Amino acid sequence: MATSPVPREILLEPGGWEDIDAVMAVMDDAFPPCFGERWSKSQIAGVLPLTGVRLLLAHDGGAEAPIVGFALWRTVSDESELLLLAVHTSAQGQGLGRALLEDFAEQAIADGATRLHLEVRDGNPANRLYASEGFDVAGRRRAYYRGVDGERHDALTYVRMVSQ
Numbered sequence: 001m002a003t004s005p006v007p008r009e010i011l012l013e014p015g016g017w018e019d020i021d022a023v024m025a026v027m028d029d030a031f032p033p034c035f036g037e038r039w040s041k042s043q044i045a046g047v048l049p050l051t052g053v054r055l056l057l058a059h060d061g062g063a064e065a066p067i068v069g070f071a072l073w074r075t076v077s078d079e080s081e082l083l084l085l086a087v088h089t090s091a092q093g094q095g096l097g098r099a100l101l102e103d104f105a106e107q108a109i110a111d112g113a114t115r116l117h118l119e120v121r122d123g124n125p126a127n128r129l130y131a132s133e134g135f136d137v138a139g140r141r142r143a144y145y146r147g148v149d150g151e152r153h154d155a156l157t158y159v160r161m162v163s164q
């Protein structure tokens with residue numbers, strides 16, 4: 001994949017096993033602990049080797065610079081699911097999340113996906129991002145997330161059909 005320049009001198013490039021600790025650092029910073037959306041390191045490690053899984057990293061200032069965001073997805077046949085999208089709080093609000101999402105869509109479509117889907121907690125600000133990038137609400141999973149205090153939160157599922 002060609003690396004993509006985006007605002008704030010951010011470089012997007014593929015990642016792998018060796019990046020798992022940097023990915024976890026972004027995850028731990030970006031996701032508020034209260035909603036139960038965050039993945040554990042063992043969950044990430046379990047998904048990375050699966051067929052069709054891709055990790056995209058955002059470096060702040062070049063390939064050797066710190067990782068400030070990532071997207072993780074899996075493409076199987078003509079479907080691609082965005083599993084995680086996160087940007088470090090120090091880099092949020094500057095277009096990076098949108099750039100990662102657009103790169104995910106571009107790569108998934110290039111890999112043959114005609115249906116992109118994802119789930120996100122109802123009330124997460126990312127809902128606005130997904131809606132603005134052509135994703136439509138397809139369903140609701142009630143009490144899907146369990147927060148640290150035991151409170152349950154619904155998830156919304158989104159789909160974007162790709163005409164080819």
Ligand SMILES: CC(C)(COP(=O)(O)OP(=O)(O)OC[C@H]1O[C@@H](n2cnc3c(N)ncnc32)[C@H](O)[C@@H]1OP(=O)(O)O)[C@@H](O)C(=O)NCCC(=O)NCCS
Pocket residue numbers: 030031032037083084085086087088091092093094095096097098099120121124125126128129132
């Ligand atoms: C969701 C997330 C990846 C967005 O990253 P970002 O770099 O801040 O996003 P962008 O700057 O590209 O903003 C894109 C859009 O997201 C929406 N958005 C992002 N943060 C928002 C907030 N706090 N409040 C309202 N809208 C918000 C807006 O629609 C925004 O578009 P706009 O600037 O044109 O209004 C980031 O907030 C994050 O890591 N959140 C925690 C992890 C998470 O919940 N991930 C999603 C579920 S997997």
